[in-house]
Amino acid sequence: MYFDSHAHYDDRRFDDDRHEALLSLAENGISNITNIGSDIKTSKKSVALAEKYDFIYAAVGVHPHEVKDMQDADLLEIANLSKHKKVVAIGEIGLDYYYDHSPREAQRYWFKKQMKLAYDLKLPVVIHSRDATEDTIKICKESKIHGGIIHCFSGSVETAEIYLDLGYHISFAGPVTFKNSKSLPEVAKIVPEDRLLIETDCPYMAPEPHRGKRNCSVYVKYVAEKIADLRGVSAEHIAKITSDNAKKLFNIK
Template structure:
């Protein structure tokens, strides 16, 4: 039986899909893609994610504000996220977190809205999806301080150490690996893939970004999640079918699907 895969993070609302979005989505099931989670990055993309999820059975949505755009956040935006989350196809808050690589928003502002959106996840009893770039210690500190019974979610496109991954897992989170694990020089990602148990891993594309080998440099898409699975299978010396089966189970367990 041909494996089915779940892409736990893809931005199909991105403008790079404008020309062929419908065709691409309609072909996904036939190409072995079972489900996709499309997170929001700001108010407009959150609305777009919900619209896509309500149109296509294969897609689920998350709503939230990426740290890049946290400078535009306010209480009204939070209320809109709260309303959007009433859709049955919204299964998480995200993507939220900290980004110290670009610093597009002030770090204090990023931290404020990261905390506020974690509290929204708690209020709505939803998992949350974390973006962490060059901010590992502060992300962990905030997540630990905001921890509550029922905390759960995903460290998306994980880029920190094995040791830190284990600490995030203790907080109730899954570690999601994407295209970078296929890169030859991605020693840390490959070590995480090797050392973290399969029952704590998810796979993703982060489409249209971070395209895996052998398509690096081209637009990424959910069909390529199988290359992430294949690399993890190679590293762990197990079958691709096993990676697909277990990461699918993890996803469905996390989101009660």
Template sequence: MITDTHAHVTWESFDADREEVFARAAREGISRIVLVGTDLASSRAVAECARGRAGVYPTAGIHPHDAQHADAATRAAIEELCAAPECVAVGETGLDWFKQFSPREAQLASFRWQLALARRLDKPVIVHCRDAHEDVLELLREQRGVRGVMHCYSLGAEELPHYLELGMYISFSGVVTYPKNERNREAARAVPLERLLVETDCPFLAPQSRRGKRNEPAFLRETLGEIARLRGAQTEELARATSANAQRLFGFGAG
């Protein structure tokens, strides 16, 4: 069993062949997929897409890029989606000082609100962090005790202890397969096995053999294989461990 902890299969680039994408994932042993919402429309879409689909679990949240558009009505609707029993996490949320599509104040307020929501609902939070390490840590520390995952971890091994100490899980994407990314590989070697997760973040970040093309859950084996190689582990053993970790963090129901 392999668990893709972060996928955007409701993205329009999957409109033509979504069912095929799910079928290919199943054939490759990707038996669990977390479908991640990034704004109200996509959070509704992932809830709809996951309905009645075995092993597919929705989240609801507001991406830092969309933080400025989240008014009170949007937040209330996101909160309602997050509170649904089938929703496995709040997010993705976080901070992005690299693109900064939303102003800093809006991103900070939105991330704070979603951390508090995760605490209130006792659900994990999915954190996007780009060029915002210090501020992400500060806000996580404000809400110490909220569990979650650093999605598409892009920092090095030296920043890891801060997140591990806060109880966060660390998720690696296809980025770990890119030749120049030795720093990311060092981090993938250093994460304790019981905190390690894998994801595609599809349609983005396809692993090296398909780099630049549309990514999909079926391609997760390549990323998992690379991390197994780095750690001197067997791919199947790592698949089991990361799936058990995902189960512990997200508490997947029968769905």
């Protein structure tokens, strides 16, 4: 059974069939999901999904795209939401210099603030970093953590090694299956067993052979199969270790 460590079932693309999609997961090999918030509204929706479905856990936080209007009151709201017993992480937070939907200074400011909040709350962090490796590493080095995930990892072996040294988990999504992915197959081979995670980031990032379509947790098996193949182990083994790792990191009994 697979643990999809990063999904967005609050997304409107699931509005027509969310309940059916979620109910069909167990029979398709999915045991657990962490649904990730990206602003206050979707963080609340993540908590609501976790309340409604046993197998769903929630992360709450404000994505770099959305921090342009963030205020201290929002940080307080995140702290309040995190008190719910099924909130297992702060995220997704980080830096996105590819889209630059928020000014970079605001991105760095609220990333640091939310890193500090997660540390104070004794929760792990879920980090989004795109075209911002240098600054993400800098902030990660300055911040103390109770564990963390570099979500949908897309960097080099060298970058992965820096995050691993800092105590982070590396999570792979659809891109590791893409035919043009250059460094990811190499990274997938070197991440230690106890730091490896898999995710879909659904509805985004569908893996091969479903690239371009709406993604769902069932497709996490393609990510696992690709990693298993690269590491010369079985997909069942990848399912087991990534599921154990997710439970340990998210402190799920």
